[in-house]
Amino acid sequence: MLITKTRVLLASLTATMAVVFSASSAIAAEEVHAVIIVGAGMSGISAANKLSKAGIENILILEATNRIGGRIQKTNFAGLSVEIGASWVEGVGGPRLNPIWDMVNRLKLTTFYSNYDNISSNAYKQKGGLYEKSEAQKAFYAAQELSELIKNVSKYLKAHRQDDISILASQRLKNQVPSTPLDMAIDYIAYDYEFSEPPRVTSLKNSIPLHTFSKFGEDAYFVADSKGYESVVYFVAKQFLTTNESGEITDPRLLLNKVVNEISYSKNGVTVQTEDGSVYRAEYIMVSASIGVLQSGLINFKPDLPPWKILAMYQFDMAVYTKIFLKFPDKFWPTGNGTEFFFYAHEKRGYYTIWQQLEEEYPGANVLLVTVTDDESRRIEQQPDSDTKAEIMGVLRAMFGMNISEATDILVPRWWSDKFYRGSYSNWPIGVSRLEYDRIRAPVGRVYFTGEHTSEYFNGYVHGAYLAGVDSAKMLIRCVKHGDCCYSIPPKGS
Ligand SMILES: Cc1cc2nc3c(=O)[nH]c(=O)nc-3n(C[C@H](O)[C@H](O)[C@H](O)COP(=O)(O)OP(=O)(O)OC[C@H]3O[C@@H](n4cnc5c(N)ncnc54)[C@H](O)[C@@H]3O)c2cc1C
Ligand SMILES: *[C@@H]1O[C@H](CO)[C@@H](O)[C@H](O)[C@H]1NC(C)=O
Numbered sequence: 388m389l390i391t392k393t394r395v396l397l398a399s400l401t402a403t404m405a406v407v408f409s410a411s412s413a414i415a416a417e418e419v420h421a422v423i424i425v426g427a428g429m430s431g432i433s434a435a436n437k438l439s440k441a442g443i444e445n446i447l448i449l450e451a452t453n454r455i456g457g458r459i460q461k462t463n464f465a466g467l468s469v470e471i472g473a474s475w476v477e478g479v480g481g482p483r484l485n486p487i488w489d490m491v492n493r494l495k496l497t498t499f500y501s502n503y504d505n506i507s508s509n510a511y512k513q514k515g516g517l518y519e520k521s522e523a524q525k526a527f528y529a530a531q532e533l534s535e536l537i538k539n540v541s542k543y544l545k546a547h548r549q550d551d552i553s554i555l556a557s558q559r560l561k562n563q564v565p566s567t568p569l570d571m572a573i574d575y576i577a578y579d580y581e582f583s584e585p586p587r588v589t590s591l592k593n594s595i596p597l598h599t600f601s602k603f604g605e606d607a608y609f610v611a612d613s614k615g616y617e618s619v620v621y622f623v624a625k626q627f628l629t630t631n632e633s634g635e636i637t638d639p640r641l642l643l644n645k646v647v648n649e650i651s652y653s654k655n656g657v658t659v660q661t662e663d664g665s666v667y668r669a670e671y672i673m674v675s676a677s678i679g680v681l682q683s684g685l686i687n688f689k690p691d692l693p694p695w696k697i698l699a700m701y702q703f704d705m706a707v708y709t710k711i712f713l714k715f716p717d718k719f720w721p722t723g724n725g726t727e728f729f730f731y732a733h734e735k736r737g738y739y740t741i742w743q744q745l746e747e748e749y750p751g752a753n754v755l756l757v758t759v760t761d762d763e764s765r766r767i768e769q770q771p772d773s774d775t776k777a778e779i780m781g782v783l784r785a786m787f788g789m790n791i792s793e794a795t796d797i798l799v800p801r802w803w804s805d806k807f808y809r810g811s812y813s814n815w816p817i818g819v820s821r822l823e824y825d826r827i828r829a830p831v832g833r834v835y836f837t838g839e840h841t842s843e844y845f846n847g848y849v850h851g852a853y854l855a856g857v858d859s860a861k862m863l864i865r866c867v868k869h870g871d872c873c874y875s876i877p878p879k880g881s
């Protein structure tokens with residue numbers, strides 16, 4: 388009898404559960420987490436770490452790809468470990484210690500100081516041959532002076548509470564718009580190579596001077612280590628996620644291959660749906676996906692985010708930066724001191740302008756790196772790599788002669804086409820005030836936001852992502868632990 392009763396009980400339980408499961412189509416729906424974190428890049432991992440340390444440990448991290456690290460990613464290229472995402476620690480040698488520089492040193496990652504001092508000796512003309520050092524140097528001095536002038540314009544605008552203008556507009560104001568191939572190449576190296584968008588687009592007030600350089604220093608170190616720059620993300624992750632004996636993260640609070648495509652939120656909580664039909668519930672959610680992903684609509688918010696949020700979000704820019712690696716059977720470029728960076732001055736601004744020879748980083752490997760941005764990146768992502776290689780060989784033949792050997796390998800990362808990124812990093816465009824920027828980060832009810840694009844002073848950088856994670860977590864901790872969930876959105880113009 389007992390057995391039968393149990394059987395009946397079990398049968399009816401199973402039936403009830405089947406109803407529940409088909410209604411919510413998930414097993415995990417029963418558990419309510421304190422916080423769900425969307426994305427396991429530097430900012431999501433940093434936020435989760437901060438929450439854990441504050442005692443909020445019932446968290447769940449949902450990551451779309453099969454790895455953590457996001458836009459910090461190494462890959463194998465011709466037997467070498469190269470970085471297709473972030474490669475520099477930018478902001479070293481200044482008044483404050485960049486937290487990423489601290490991690491890189493603790494992890495003993497191999498880095499290389501990027502020295503641009505001799506770049507005026509390495510300026511190639513469109514049709515070939517080097518510019519006279521004196522001519523290139525003069526152009527660099529002029530660009531340097533112009534950058535000082537526009538720094539003053541920026542200071543003036545801030546001091547007199549004037550509207551923002553673009554970097555290009557400030558150059559116009561000084562009657563010095565770079566327009567020769569040499570001047571445009573130098574201008575490209577100064578601005579596009581940093582912000583991934585041209586001076587026509589980039590905000591003067593919010594980019595010049597740049598907090599990264601004034602707070603952390605002007606030096607940059609290039610990471611080239613087989614452990615990968617992504618080690619910094621693992622370094623933070625392992626502070627709170629459990630690992631097994633081989634040091635692999637095995638914590639059940641991190642789920643990979645989970646593409647969040649719907650976030651329903653109300654006064655009472657949050658329900659998340661992933662592409663595979665799973666449902667997860669939480670008190671709060673922290674979204675760390677890139678601003679490009681937020682703009683793409685990959686994640687459907689229910690109800691829609693409010694207009695003040697949407698308008699701010701869609702005004703910010705997701706820029707594109709593409710690092711193209713090439714391998715050759717031999718070296719036909721100069722190596723040695725003062726030759727790492729060289730550039731090509733073409734009449735088309737940004738056409739395969741900035742080059743790096745990686746002999747010091749990868750001795751004997753014969754590897755070059757050429758960087759393109761913005762429209763060129765989008766164009767190149769859409770064409771076959773063989774076309775890109777042919778264009779690049781054309782440029783190299785112009786620089787080094789017709790008899791150079793053909794590249795045997797090419798690597799063209801496609802961050803813009805990737806639906807989990809939609810570009811490389813955010814750039815501050817004209818037309819977005821501090822106030823509107825603040826709205827990108829502001830929570831909407833129980834939905835919190837983080838990511839490099841929410842960093843108060845360092846958007847676009849690895850340290851920005853890390854510090855944004857800490858700041859967003861602090862905001863949420865204030866709410867969860869101290870009931871201080873208010874985040875006032877001042878009206879425009881205040
Ligand atoms: C080519 C390139 C070069 C760069 N160079 C430098 C540099 O030299 N120095 C520097 O400091 N910075 C550099 N950066 C910028 C730096 O890499 C980023 O600012 C930083 O890594 C961003 O971290 P994040 O956590 O904000 O975003 P991400 O790293 O994008 O993390 C977000 C995570 O969310 C996941 N995700 C997205 N959508 C979903 C979804 N629907 N569901 C679940 N998960 C989702 C993504 O897969 C990702 O893992 C570069 C970036 C790129 C791409
Ligand atoms: C910038 O402004 C400062 C102070 O206002 C001034 O001393 C300096 O000469 C200016 N620099 C240039 C390049 O105009």
Ligand SMILES: *[C@@H]1O[C@H](CO)[C@@H](O)[C@H](O)[C@H]1NC(C)=O
Pocket residue numbers: 631632633634635637
């Ligand atoms: C640790 O976890 C990884 C990944 O799950 C697994 O491949 C490995 O065998 C585990 N090692 C040990 C010692 O359990």
Ligand SMILES: *[C@@H]1O[C@H](CO)[C@@H](O)[C@H](O)[C@H]1NC(C)=O
Pocket residue numbers: 504724725
């Ligand atoms: C390279 O040049 C720098 C100055 O630009 C100098 O300090 C350094 O000693 C040089 N190194 C070598 C190996 O020649």
Ligand SMILES: *[C@@H]1O[C@H](CO)[C@@H](O)[C@H](O)[C@H]1NC(C)=O
Pocket residue numbers: 505508509721724725726
């Ligand atoms: C500068 O670069 C040129 C090669 O383009 C090289 O010959 C020269 O030695 C370098 N000078 C210094 C100081 O590194």
Ligand SMILES: *[C@@H]1O[C@H](CO)[C@@H](O)[C@H](O)[C@H]1NC(C)=O
Pocket residue numbers: 790
């Ligand atoms: C071209 O390169 C080959 C070997 O790579 C060499 O034998 C030949 O002399 C070179 N020709 C010229 C014109 O430099």
